[in-house]
Amino acid sequence: MSRTPGDSAVSRAATPGQTVGPFYGFALPYAGDHLLVPASHPDAVRLHGRVLDGAGDPVPDALLELWQADPAGRVPRATGSLRRDGYTFTGWGRCATDNEGRFSFTTLRPGAASDGAAPYFALTVFARGLLNRLFTRAYLPGEPSVLDADPLLSSVAPARRGTLVTRPDEHGFAFDVRLQGADETVFLAYPRH
Amino acid sequence: MTDNRASSDAAATTQAEVTEEIQQIAKAYEGGRDGGPTDGVETQPRLDYPPYRSSVLRHPTKDLHHADPEGIELWSPVFGQADVDPLEADLTIQRRGEPVGERMVVTGRVLDGEGRPVRHQLVEIWQANAGGRYIHKRDQHPAAIDPNFTGVGRCLTDGDGGYRFTTIKPGPYPWKNHRNAWRPAHIHFSLFGREFTQRMVTQMYFPGDPLFALDPIFQAVVDPAARARLVATYDHDVTQHEWCTGYRWDIVLTGSHRTLMEEEVEA
Numbered sequence: 066m067s068r069t070p071g072d073s074a075v076s077r078a079a080t081p082g083q084t085v086g087p088f089y090g091f092a093l094p095y096a097g098d099h100l101l102v103p104a105s106h107p108d109a110v111r112l113h114g115r116v117l118d119g120a121g122d123p124v125p126d127a128l129l130e131l132w133q134a135d136p137a138g139r140v141p142r143a144t145g146s147l148r149r150d151g152y153t154f155t156g157w158g159r160c161a162t163d164n165e166g167r168f169s170f171t172t173l174r175p176g177a178a179s180d181g182a183a184p185y186f187a188l189t190v191f192a193r194g195l196l197n198r199l200f201t202r203a204y205l206p207g208e209p210s211v212l213d214a215d216p217l218l219s220s221v222a223p224a225r226r227g228t229l230v231t232r233p234d235e236h237g238f239a240f241d242v243r244l245q246g247a248d249e250t251v252f253l254a255y256p257r258h
Numbered sequence: 259m260t261d262n263r264a265s266s267d268a269a270a271t272t273q274a275e276v277t278e279e280i281q282q283i284a285k286a287y288e289g290g291r292d293g294g295p296t297d298g299v300e301t302q303p304r305l306d307y308p309p310y311r312s313s314v315l316r317h318p319t320k321d322l323h324h325a326d327p328e329g330i331e332l333w334s335p336v337f338g339q340a341d342v343d344p345l346e347a348d349l350t351i352q353r354r355g356e357p358v359g360e361r362m363v364v365t366g367r368v369l370d371g372e373g374r375p376v377r378h379q380l381v382e383i384w385q386a387n388a389g390g391r392y393i394h395k396r397d398q399h400p401a402a403i404d405p406n407f408t409g410v411g412r413c414l415t416d417g418d419g420g421y422r423f424t425t426i427k428p429g430p431y432p433w434k435n436h437r438n439a440w441r442p443a444h445i446h447f448s449l450f451g452r453e454f455t456q457r458m459v460t461q462m463y464f465p466g467d468p469l470f471a472l473d474p475i476f477q478a479v480v481d482p483a484a485r486a487r488l489v490a491t492y493d494h495d496v497t498q499h500e501w502c503t504g505y506r507w508d509i510v511l512t513g514s515h516r517t518l519m520e521e522e523v524e525a
Contacts, residue, residue: 077373077510080487081302081479083461084310086446088392092384092410093448119315132454134330144338147380147412157335178329187330189457194312196303196478198459199322217325225320244316254322255331255455255515 082197087126089191090161094128097149099160101131101172108136110237112186112203113169116162118194119245123166127192129242131158131170134184138176174205174237183207183215185229190242190252199252203240204230217253225251271311271436273472279309280477287480300481309474311435331454332516337380337414347413349383349425357407359388359426361502364490367419368449370456371513375419382448383423385409390431390443399431424502430469442469442476449509456511463489464505 085093102109116127133156134140141156149155160168170186177184185202204212212218218226228250231238243250291298305317325331350357368376386392386409389401393408404426411423428443444461451457463476470476479485487510496504 076513077369077371078299078301078484078487079371079512080458080460080509081484082458083303083446083478083488084475085448085459086461086475088386088394088397089384089446090396091392091394091408092382092446119319122315124316130457132330132335138329140330140333142333142336144336144340146335147337147341155335156330175330182328187454189454191459192316194310194314194316196305196307196310196313196317196475198457199318200455200457216328220325221323245319249318249320251320251323252318253325255325255327 084193084196085128085191087193089128090126093159094161095147095159099158099168099170100149101133101156101158101170102154103151104171106171106173108173109171110174111169111171112231112238112240113167113236114240114242115166116168116190116192116242117166117244121246123162123164124192124194124244125162125164125166127162127166127168127190127195127242129160129162129168129191130189131160131172132156132187132189133172133175134178136173136176138178138184140178181214181216183211183218186231186240188242190244192244195244199244200255201242201250201252202229203238205238206231206233221251225249273436273438276309276436276439276474277472280471280474283307283309284477284480299484300479301484303478304480307474307478309435310478313478327453327455327515334379334450334452334454334456337450338378339414342380342412342414344413346411347421347423349407349409349411349423352408352410353406355406357387357426358404359407359429361424362427362505363422363424363496363498363502364445364462364505364507365420365422365496366490366507366509368415368421368451368509368511369419370451370511375415375417376449376451376456376511377415377417377419379415379450379452380448381413381415381421383411383425383445385425385428385445386431386443388426388429390429392431397431401429401431427464427503430467435474440469440472442467442473447509449511451511451514453514453516456514458509458511460509461488462507465489465492
């Protein structure tokens with residue numbers, strides 16, 4: 066395999082991000098994108114909510130991506146998220162918001178990836194008007210002792226911690242993404258990013 | 259054309275006013291860097307960039323919270339041959355007839371922050387047609403829809419991190435940020451790395467576009483060198499005799515946190 070000299074171990078500056086714009090809607094969404102399992106699956110749960118802007122108005126042209134561990138806390142390594150076979154749990158989904166800013170994923174409850182960590186859904190947020198993607202986590206609701214012990218949650222100011230925790234409801238979990246404002250969602254940055 | 263909207267409407271702002279705002283921000287950035295530390299370079303777009311009006315209510319106002327990636331964040335979803343047909347990389351053969359416009363190949367490599375190829379990962383693109391029109395119900399720009407061009411493509415990077423699309427050069431198009439706002443021609447790219455944290459959506463632009471200085475989305479990357487990384491290079495070796503023009507554009511994702519296993523690096 067050819068390798069350009071200087072490729073290895075040379076630090077390169079990342080390409081900047083840009084907004085998905087308004088017209089991703091015919092490119093990124095696809096049939097079954099938000100159905101990580103069929104709704105008829107006996108263990109199916111729903112993660113749903115709204116994406117809201119700084120005025121509290123719905124963002125109808127946002128896109129969320131979900132990436133999660135399986136119920137045993139394992140990271141899925143199977144293909145088939147774009148062409149689902151209906152049986153394999155790939156852990157990944159995509160959902161565009163509707164005219165009311167709503168999104169909904171049908172999935173399985175994630176397990177905790179390690180001892181002492183609380184289980185969560187990893188989310189990526191894209192939107193027209195949002196110049197680069199945002200990362201956040203949606204934790205399962207749980208005992209305060211479990212949530213307080215989580216390394217990330219315990220590092221967030223108590224007043225804002227709640228923005229990272231889902232609310233239980235009839236079918237699963239409710240979670241709103243607030244891009245701006247007093248109750249703005251905690252968005253994450255990772256080292257070297 | 260009469261404009262009855264209130265003067266406070268963003269779309270009533272003139273290009274001159276928006277350009278002035280862009281230049282003020284650029285000057286402040288350059289001034290702030292005079293004699294300052296060189297590591298103050300902004301490598302990503304500003305989330306808060308008022309000349310792009312839609313960003314005003316859609317950018318976080320609080321600092322991003324620093325997190326150590328863990329569990330699922332150290333991995334990326336896996337896409338394979340079952341997900342993507344190799345023919346999806348040719349946007350000119352999706353319909354019965356030939357699309358209108360300048361046929362082109364855009365190719366390059368996806369690398370991580372350490373210069374390693376990002377292998378076997380999903381790349382998705384979407385774009386306007388040669389007339390600057392998207393096939394999207396909300397795109398009401400009165401340019402022709404090309405029935406033979408959807409403007410959507412996918413591929414997986416090869417063992418060297420390479421990607422390659424055959425497509426039609428997109429046209430510039432008007433948008434409603436301000437009066438007479440036109441986007442420079444661009445192709446949207448969606449990329450997955452080896453980790454959740456490397457996920458990126460961006461836009462590739464074409465060299466020498468006269469709209470660059472006027473466009474608040476392109477200019478939201480305030481550092482000129484960082485902005486230049488969004489512009490492809492015309493490559494005559496990619497251009498094919500009597501067939502198409504060729505552009506080359508390499509994409510660098512961020513570094514990875516996980517110690518890569520041998521098979522991921524060399525597979």
